[in-house]
Every structure is written in structure tokens, then in C-alpha cells.
Amino acid sequence: MSELRAVAVTGGKGGAGKSTVAVNLAALLADIGYKVLLVDADVDNPNDHIYLGMERRKAGDIVIKTPVIDQNLCDGCLECVRICPTHALLGRKGSIPLFFEDSCLGCSLCAEICPKKAIKDGKKEIGTLYDGESDRIRIISAAIKPGEARSPLVAYSLVKFFRQIDKNQFDRIIIDTCPGVANPVMQALRLAEHALIVTEPTPLGLNTMKLSFKAMEKLGMSFDIVINRANVPSGVTKIIEEEAAKRGIKVFRIPYDEAVIEAAVQGVPAVKRNERMKQAFLEIVREVFSID
Ligand code: SF4
Ligand code: SF4
Missing domain, CATH: 3.40.50.300 (P-loop containing nucleotide triphosphate hydrolases)
Structure with missing residues (x-):
């Protein structure tokens, strides 16, 4: 070898x-x-x-982007529901989609496709990076x-x-x-x-x-x-x-x-x-x- x-x-x-x-x-x-x-x-x-027996220090937060839907802008077209790869968004035509956070990958595809620009990026901390020497x-x-x-x-x-x-x-x-x-x-x-x-x-x-x-x-x-x-x-x-x-x-x-x-x-x-x-x-x- x-x-x-x-x-x-x-x-x-x-x-x-x-x-x-x-x-x-x-x-x-x-x-x-x-x-x-x-x-x-x-x-x-x-x-x-x-x-x-080593010390470690925090090297950064692990944060993902999560969608925040502006209810005043959303018209319920469901484009975001259609594109979401993990079914983290679900809804009926004409209604504001429901968001299931645990399924979200933070890919931002929903925000990119929304024709009404109704989806803004929220943040969710999911973990921490560490480094030690x-x-x-x-x-x-x-x-x-x-x-x-x-x-x-x-x-x-x-x-x-x-x-x-x-x-x-x-x-x-x-x-x-x-x-x-x-x-x-x-x-x-x-x-x-x-x-x-x-x-x-x-x-x-x-x-x-x-x-x-x-x-x-x-x-x-x-x-x-x-x-x-x-x-x-x-x-x-x-x-x-x-x-x-x-x-x-x-x-x-x-x-x-x-x-x-x-x-x-x-x-x-x-x-x-x-x-x-x-x-x-x-x-x-x-x-x-x-x-x-
Ligand atoms: S794509 Fe935008 S407008 Fe359409 S349902 Fe989703 S958030 Fe609402
Ligand atoms: S960020 Fe990606 S995974 Fe999360 S809801 Fe939007 S399309 Fe789905």
C-alpha cells in the first residue's frame, strides 16, 4: 500500500x-x-x-437561510411550493404556503423563483464550528x-x-x-x-x-x-x-x-x-x- x-x-x-x-x-x-x-x-x-485534554474555541456559527414570506405580497401562486426540493413549503392555490422548518435546506430556491419577491431570507443557527490546537x-x-x-x-x-x-x-x-x-x-x-x-x-x-x-x-x-x-x-x-x-x-x-x-x-x-x-x-x- x-x-x-x-x-x-x-x-x-x-x-x-x-x-x-x-x-x-x-x-x-x-x-x-x-x-x-x-x-x-x-x-x-x-x-x-x-x-x-485539548481546549477548543468557537470558530463560527453554522447558519442557514430560511424563507420568511411577506403575507402582504404573496398571492398564493405556489411557485415556491413547486420548486422546493424537500417539501418544506406546502399550500393550496391562493393561500399563503405553510413552512416546515425542519425540512428546509436553506437553498433559497423559493426566494429566487417567487414572482412577487415575497420571500426574504431569514436566518437559523443550526450548529457551531470549533477549532483547537x-x-x-x-x-x-x-x-x-x-x-x-x-x-x-x-x-x-x-x-x-x-x-x-x-x-x-x-x-x-x-x-x-x-x-x-x-x-x-x-x-x-x-x-x-x-x-x-x-x-x-x-x-x-x-x-x-x-x-x-x-x-x-x-x-x-x-x-x-x-x-x-x-x-x-x-x-x-x-x-x-x-x-x-x-x-x-x-x-x-x-x-x-x-x-x-x-x-x-x-x-x-x-x-x-x-x-x-x-x-x-x-x-x-x-x-x-x-x-x-
Ligand atoms: S412564490 Fe411567492 S407569491 Fe407565490 S406562493 Fe410562494 S411566496 Fe407566495
Ligand atoms: S430554502 Fe430551499 S429547502 Fe428551504 S423552503 Fe426554500 S426552497 Fe425549500
Whole structure:
């Protein structure tokens, strides 16, 4: 495999250990001397900075335009209803359309098409962008506002933020995606050259891992598997290994160790506290990032 710079850490199931893998890889690469950009794209739960003991600062609000209809100008022609791609506007001919905000993408098509110029741009804040830096790690993230459902738009804002950054400053890039295979995950995966699918040796872990396989196939992306808590006795480990062997995929194993939890609580990555964890992550760093 040629030298990889941008690797996504993903997985079909929340709580499988994605963030543990992402932050420990970032910390280990930084310790070795590499400059790392960590993209915490888990927009519902962007906590990687906490596990790394890093501060983050607000880098901007994520705001979308929403339509505000002037009832005095609107004649109920329904042109806006017709063009809205998400059915966020609905109505009957001759009446003022109803607006369903949660479905709105903020595309402004309705305002552009309105023949009466009855639609003005309102604003809706749906999330926040963050940025943080330590010696060798820069972390960027986006957090969706509580109660807000439009995570694809929040993920898209983070992708735009990522694109503005000069990636030449960094030796390696790690992207920690949301769990699952929905739109925000696919957006984050597209930033990477390769992925690590993190799973755990349980029946649910196995099933969600297979969903992640399908996402990889859809994107035409290469990937390896990381079994988290691999030393917990389970017949599923063998099945995961057989699935990997069928596809010629590498399998890495991260042991369960209470040091991971203790370290996370203290904001210290486990690789800095525990030799067994360090060796497990060193194997991934060597094999995936081609670093000796
Ligand atoms: S396009 Fe303009 S005038 Fe027509 S229904 Fe929509 S807001 Fe009213
Ligand atoms: S901004 Fe776009 S998505 Fe929102 S209501 Fe208008 S046309 Fe629909």
C-alpha cells in the first residue's frame, strides 16, 4: 500500500470505540513527531478534544437561510411550493404556503423563483464550528444544536471548513466520522483515502460492520477492520476474522483495558499511559500509515 495521509475512522455502531481509536492514533502520531489534523466529524457528539485534554474555541456559527414570506405580497401562486426540493413549503392555490422548518435546506430556491419577491431570507443557527490546537495536533469539529435535526447540513459546514485549511501543514489527517452509514458519515468518508472500520465482537457489532462494508463498496474505498475490546471472549471475533479473510482485509485488535476509560476521564489518551495499548496502536500506525 502506498503511503496514506488521510484515514477515516468509522463504524456502524455508536459506542464501538471509534473516538478511542481516532484520538489514540492522533496522539501516537503526534508523539512520534508527525503533525496531525484531526477532524472530529461526529457532529452529534464531538468529544475528541476532551479525550485528548485539548481546549477548543468557537470558530463560527453554522447558519442557514430560511424563507420568511411577506403575507402582504404573496398571492398564493405556489411557485415556491413547486420548486422546493424537500417539501418544506406546502399550500393550496391562493393561500399563503405553510413552512416546515425542519425540512428546509436553506437553498433559497423559493426566494429566487417567487414572482412577487415575497420571500426574504431569514436566518437559523443550526450548529457551531470549533477549532483547537496543541503542539502537534490541530482538531476541528462541528456540533449540531440540541434539538436540531439537520446533521447533513452541519456536516457539510465542517467539510467546507476542512477545505479551507492548508493540508500541506500536516503530515497525517484523521477523520472521526459519526456512527452509521447516513449522509454525514458519507460526507466525512469522502475526505479520506482509506478507512478503519471499528467494531466490537458482538452480534450487533458484526451486523453494523457489514453495513459499513456496503458503504465502502459504494464509495470504492479501501479499508481495514479494528476490533475493539478484542480480548473479551466471544465467538463473533472468529466470524469477523473470517469475513475479513474473505475480502483480504487486515484486522487489528485493540484489547479491553480499564486504562482506556481511566485515561479518557482524565483527558489523556491511553497510548500515553499503557504500554499494551501503545503497542496495539503502534501496529496500526506502522501498517496503515506506513510509519516505522
Ligand atoms: S412564490 Fe411567492 S407569491 Fe407565490 S406562493 Fe410562494 S411566496 Fe407566495
Ligand atoms: S430554502 Fe430551499 S429547502 Fe428551504 S423552503 Fe426554500 S426552497 Fe425549500
